[in-house]
Amino acid sequence: MTSPLLTTAPVTPAQLAPLLARWLPAQRWFTGRDRTISNLSVVAATELDADCFHLLVRVEHPGEQDCAHYQLLLGAAADVPPRLQGRVLGEVAGPAGRGLRVYDAVHDRRAAVLLLDRIRRGGTMGHLRFESFPRTAVPSGLTPHVLDVEQSNTSIVYGDQLILKLFRRVQPGINPDLEVPAVLARHGYTQAPAPTAWYHTVAPFFATLGVVQPYLADATDGWTLALQSALERTDFLGEARDLGRATGVLHVALADAFSVTAAPADHTVRLADAMSRRLRYAASRVPDLRPHVDRLQDVFARFAVAGSDLPLQRIHGDLHLGQVLRAGGAWHVVDFEGEPAKPLAERRGAHSPVGDIAGMLRSFDYAAHVGTSPRPQWAEACRAAFCAGYAESGRFDPHGIATVLRAHEADRAVYEVVYEAAHRPDWLTVPMTAVARLCRAH
Structure with missing residues (x-):
């Protein structure tokens, strides 16, 4: 494992490999936390300063053809300030045998x-x-x-x-x-x-x-505002309706700025099949989901039969309350990256705007169920207000496509079940409650 760009750096790629193999799986942004690293290599490196360098690291996992690349900003110094002690990856032998501590330099102000x-x-x-x-x-x-x-x-x-x-x-x-x-x-x-x-x-x-x-310094994210309202049992209907309008305006802007295509004749059938495949995978990972599989399959089957004439377009791709900011009495939308785990080509592709709507509706549900006293009525009222606002500014009324929206919500909830089971087991009841509700709804 070599990189000709690290010819004068205080540490070598070979020294970094064992440190990174231990450190990466503990990072929130590392997508392979539940898998073994079979190979790790530095594929590009640039020294920004004598003791600070930028790395592009390739990570491979056993039995997988695809690999993942991550960018790192690392520092190496004999003495690390106290505020960076918790960011140290480990120690290596530097020039003349002196010990150097390697740390995550993203957190280093310099x-x-x-x-x-x-x-x-x-x-x-x-x-x-x-x-x-x-x-x-x-x-x-x-x-x-x-x-x-x-x-x-x-x-x-x-x-x-x-x-x-x-x-x-x-x-x-x-x-x-x-x-x-x-x-x-x-x-x-x-x-x-x-x-x-x-x-x-x-x-x-x-x-x-x-x-x-x-940076919108005076802004507050939608999750913080909604969670506070749900916990304090205050009215959030005006904000939810405004957010629906803002989402409709966003989708119209995206449709005007990028190409819009008619959905192929078999689009709904193929999408319903993909939802069913994701459900079967989720049920194989999370036993709590298995009693609901038949009814969820029925939700997806009804969607396949009902179809949808909505055109496909660029969407946000990961829209929820944490991706919107309230500032100056208006909503602002951020983080258009989409779901990072999905291939880039898929994230840049055309999709149904219903996916964004379903993501936001699920987010209201989460805000209502965090804490010891769930407030499903608060969530339902906010969801209805959001859809009403969307109908005012968007190009369709979400209330008029109940079967389509329910399938997208169910698909999102199934994804959440897998995520929570793997990363936040204490939160698993939130999407599982939604799954039960969606199964009863049809």
């Missing part, structure tokens, strides 16, 4: 400033290329801090002015979180922060690595 400075200056460095939009200046001298939120990437806020989102798992091609907001901004859509700068790989393949956008 390294974060260095990275933004490289983006601001632009140009190529090693396997990296830094870009910005014309006439867009990235300011310097901003103090960075990493957002402490549960997500599949890492976000660094600079001086409450900018936010840099680093895509931890990297796939070849342009990331939708750069592509979609940029295209929407060119078409006059103002409810998504437009990217100002970004960086990407130039070798061994092209891939978006990070995007810089304006």
